[in-house]
Amino acid sequence: MTSPLVLLGGTAAVILGLGLLFWPRLGLLARLRGARDYARRVRTEDTLKHLFSLEIDGRRPTLQSVAGALGASPDAVAGLMTELADSGLVDLAQGRISLSPRGRDYAIRVVRAHRLWERHLAERTGYAEVDWHRIAEREEHRLTPEAADALAQSLGNPAYDPHGDPIPTASGELAITGGLSLSSLGPGDRARIVHMEDEPAVIYSQLVAEGLHPGMVLNVLETDGDRTRFWAGGEEHVLAPLLSNHVTVAVLQPEADLPEPGIPLTQLAQGQGATIVGLSPGIRGAERRRLLDLGFLPGTRLFAELRSPSGDPTAYIVRDTLIALRADQARHIRVQP
Amino acid sequence: MSSPAIPMPGSIGRSPDPDVAPPAAVEDILATAQALRWEVGQEFHERLVEAMYTEAARLGDRAVTRPGTEPRFDLDRSIDRVVTSRRWGFPIMILLLALVFWLTIAGANVPSAMLANLLLDQAHPALKGLAAGIGMPSWLSGFLFDGVYLATAWVIAVMLPPMAIFFPLFTLLEDFGYLPRVAFNMDKLFQRAGAHGKQALTMTMGWGCNAAGVVATRIIDSPRERLIAIITNNFSLCNGRWPTQILIASLFIGPLAGTSWLAGAISAAAVVVVALLGVLLMFAVSYLLSRTVLRGEVSSFSLELPPYRPPRILQTLYTSLIDRTLIVLWRAVVFAAPAGALIWLFANIHVGGDSLAGHLVNLLNPFGLLLGLNGVILAAYLFAIPANEIVVPTVLMLTVLTSGLVGQGVGAGVMFDADAAGVLTILKGGGWTLLTGVNLMLFSLIHNPCSTTIYTIWKETKSVKWTTVASLLPVAMGFGVTFVVAQVWRLVAGG
Amino acid sequence: MPAQNPITLDPQTVQGNGNGSTDAPALGPACAACPAHHAANLKRLGVDMADWDYVVALAGNPNTGKSTVFNALTGLRQHTGNWPGKTVARAEGGYEYGGARYKLVDLPGTYSLLSTSLDEEVARDFLLFGRPDVTVVVVDATRLERNLNLVLQVLEITDRVVVCLNLMDEARRHGIVVDDRRLARDLGVLVVPTAARQREGLPELLQAMQEVATGQVHLRPNRVHGEPPALKQALQQLVTRLEAAYPQLPNARWVALRLLDGDERIIQALKQGELGSLTRQAVLA
């Protein structure tokens, strides 16, 4: 019989080789196949999206702006533009770049796919908020219109993405959102965050790190120079204009009786009781509904009763029943001990 | 439909009522609803749930009188403090598992031997004698009694006693309310593996039957995590495999311990180790799946821990005996009888100087040896795709046939036999070593699901792709694991 | 006639699995004076439920004893277990009582009908579209508030409801006293206290189910109307339209609520004309 060492080594080598070749997405074969077509579609769609977003903002696209958005050279972009014009997606009349009606439809479809996907990531997955945009950037090119419709249905036909941007309907209608920039508020103003711009990613990730979400209510305490100091989600925040410009808010009527913000449920010690003051907007969709169905509602008394020996789920007594929640969900429930 | 007292305009299966609104009205309603949805705002759902709960609380308060303010369920909380404590939570889980197996192994020994004696040693020769007496042709009596009858009798002797002990014990734990605590204790591990905490529950259901475990995954409401639970359920040793584990452990591992009372404990420990290895593999595969093809999407987890309820022991014993044990046994018999017939035919139809079974075993033997198993075992697993229960009988029969042991068998395709010593002699005669025993235990844990489970997976996922993955992944892993174990073993032992 | 048999675990019950022809003993303590026990004897029909007269759904929160009630009435042995989520698929069985044949449907437990979670879909769909003649909501008497939440939701869908106040033995053990008459008055439906595992209260439950199935009692269920004004207006608009399109629809408010919540299942039902089937209850009333 062959030596065991040779057998073991040989098998390992064969498995490694096969893996390198056939691994989904990363394997050599997968990379070769389809890589080129895909890259071309991504470029087309990204271009259309860029043109569309400028159009919404009322700005005029140039070869340079497109090149900047795509990270390509202006020469390459010039070639791309003629290709797009040939396929009837872009008008190049009088040296101006603009979307043709067909191009606009296409762009809206991509935007729809992007925002639906973000909503899906927010509601159904555990991806970190900062990753949503990046992943949606990738998936928007893969989602067929039919798949997008199916996704929309399964999400309950949402009207907004998790950043507060409107999601275009299947027939291509798109609501235009209004709202003010957070930096324009003054002391004493009360407002709800309606939108947080997810590009550029550096700024967005700082906003997320601050713990801000669309839907959150904030109270401006002070505007010091151009910095804005405000209270939201039970904490104080200070944002420089660079950041606060990326937050769109809707002003609310000032209210005397602000709800007590409380502490996250996770901070409750074992054996301690508390009253729920609210669920943070950070928990959404099905997860939020499940908590509501289980009776985690504002005003409900609960006790932190048991902690799992491995540390994580904690069981709470809520309405006479012992219910275990992971810290991941419990931190979104705010309580008053 | 018989005529009810009052005209009943509808029940399931009737055609839809004629009063269907015209499409235009429907369109109008939907459009209005869509427009109103923007108006009522996102918090509408919450207000609604709050209103419901407030009303429920009001009605509840009016109807219920409680004794003072003393906390309820005191006893429950005390039990919970112990079984979920940092120090005792996990030891208690493993001890309970070990206890269940020890009781099963220790308790099943005697009745198994008695059944084997009755069905195999006494009834079988008697039947053969009777057949000869009434002048039945020998091929027919061979087919009926050496094939169909023996396979069935063997399965009953091996399966019935352990199942009749294991199921009631397990059901008692279930009725007591312990299972959700297992899920509670283990959730962190599942979380790390990217899986759902309720997979702990479906895993324990799988210890009864994988097909049932796969159906039970419906309690997991996230598609991705449900898929992970379905694919990895096969790593829960099911009732068709426990007897194999128990038998092989008693034959090969138990004797390592010298004294006989220790042998039982060591065998039980070996089975627990294999079961825990299954749990470990379940975590590993869940982890890998959730990092590669089934990425992301960790969903919520909420688990209600019910109050402890004193199980009604007699009733539980009775129903789980009648229900689970007999139903499982029935299934085994249904599969064993035709398999017995098939094996007998395979062993008695000769082509080119050897029986079909002989050809098959010879064909598989080199590969089997590479895995530390042998051709007989691999052939047995082919025969046992419909039901894992018949692995051991098939192994014995094929071993007798191919090792040409004389004096043990009555003829080709006869399955026996008898007590543990006899089985051990047959296996040793077939060239089995401790390595073969260990690897059979491993392969019995890690191989394709039985056909019923495969069908259930398909029904639950409606996906050929995932059914294929769930079926082939474990076999591939089983080949890998046994291969590595065999080679390392030989390296160390200097074989 | 073994009409006076006490309720015990008799071999008949357990062997009667799927065997409709055995004359199973009646459920019921010796209470000849009670109207409930006169002529109406229970005959467990197991899986034999051809030609049923009424369909009865067993709904309720998880782990409240639905399957235990189901087993007691049909003589089947649907798996029960002390953890939420034991039943994951619909199970059907039959029984005969008071001369009529009933098909009993055991459903998986649900916390709510307002969500769209997958694990609760089977139960939600059956309650909405299965058109049961009676919906028995099995509730846990020791956790009334949580369970009433679901009862109130079921009452939005149908008024042919019997509340089975189960686990009364546990409530007694914990010293909890439930005033079932007051609850019945408040809810506007029949409430029957039971301890299904001990088979207490099942005769009364059967009687109540019969009364509701045959329309002997007139139920006037309470419905929650605590919604904020903006919502009330929106609801009113939709309800008006729904009632114009489906004059028979008894639960237009519920359908309107679900539409406002964007419930895809209801939207589809509307598009495919399934909603018409929801109008059945009204015809009887």
Ligand SMILES: Nc1nc2c(ncn2[C@@H]2O[C@H](COP(=O)(O)OP(=O)(O)OP(=O)(O)O)[C@@H](O)[C@H]2O)c(=O)[nH]1
């Ligand atoms: N003490 C007591 N226990 C009961 C009673 N009814 C049911 N049980 C027990 O409660 C547990 C749950 O019963 P099931 O019938 O499985 O509950 P279910 O409502 O079908 O649960 P799901 O299928 O999970 O929704 C079991 O352990 C039963 O034995 C009762 O009246 N008294």
Ligand SMILES: [Mg+2]
């Ligand atoms: Mg059940």
